[in-house]
């Protein structure tokens with residue numbers, strides 16, 4: 001993928017390709033056309049749960065930015081993961097950040113994206129400095145509680161008794177643009193309210209307004225397109241065994257003839273097709289084989305997403321056959337990433353420490369201690385208290401490193 005020699009117009013086209021919305025596009029155009037330099041852009045992610053197949057969607061855009069010659073930063077927002085209702089406890093968040101870095105690199109490598117112009121920054125590496133802290137306070141004197149609350153409404157987990165951390169979260173995300181020194185921030189369209197808060201308030205504390213690039217949100221595999229943490233079948237982890245991939249795709253919600261409320265079709269449109277385009281380095285490329293059994297019409301090949309959608313809408317293509325085609329493609333997509341995981345002990349270690357398996361608490365049979373008085377055999381022996389060192393270790397583990 002060559003990049004340095006693209007015209008400003010070509011760079012702009014790659015940067016904004018397939019995006020549903022761009023705010024302050026002029027800022028980007030000015031960098032490319034007037035300043036004649038490459039764009040500096042960041043994408044933030046909070047290292048919370050295990051990354052799933054939805055991660056391909058932002059990765060495809062990072063590939064476009066890199067193709068345009070942009071300098072791209074991935075912000076591993078560890079403190080945001082903590083501030084969002086402690087989705088990542090402080091003891092494990094650093095391991096999760098490392099795991100996310102391995103995943104992002106492995107995905108990009110698997111789709112042939114050169115990553116030499118990609119930088120990773122861990123949020124806490126600069127968010128705990130006096131300068132950044134003072135900026136939080138300055139912004140806290142400009143933004144109303146209501147506006148901060150509303151800005152986070154689509155991003156911060158909504159709970160019955162909302163914590164103060166949910167108000168700090170959007171302020172910090174706005175400040176990240178300044179402290180990372182970028183021209184633009186990229187994220188899902190769910191980030192829109194935070195992006196607007198940043199645009200409206202950074203100038204008030206003496207910083208410039210940035211451009212914002214927003215991407216589609218693709219639905220998960222559950223009904224109503226929900227990706228739910230409580231339904232493990234609604235999302236496929238990036239590191240997943242082929243057997244489980246097929247099982248999850250097979251259990252996906254997929255009503256015959258309905259192309260709207262269909263996570264599998266969205267995945268074909270927003271992941272499989274754009275990846276084929278990137279790999280072929282040619283726009284519009286698409287080849288989708290379905291190994292349909294002879295008795296249902298035999299193998300079939302689609303060469304456009306439109307054609308596939310039409311056949312599904314008219315029920316010429318059945319849910320079972322769509323599922324089998326999508327499962328084959330996902331197995332192919334994830335194979336090189338799983339291979340990299342299996343070959344890299346540090347990658348495995350980050351996963352193991354980031355997502356420790358909750359060992360079920362040993363069911364200790366609590367014996368009812370009958371008061372037999374002090375004369376029965378064995379009287380006088382105290383029960384063994386927990387060693388002090390273990391208690392201290394537990395306390396230590398809850399402190400910030």
Ligand code: STL
Nearest residue numbers: 044045046048077080172173176
């Ligand atoms: C999530 C899920 C998601 C996006 C984010 C978090 C974004 C976090 C973030 C944090 C700080 C920034 C920018 C983005 O400066 O889809 O849990």
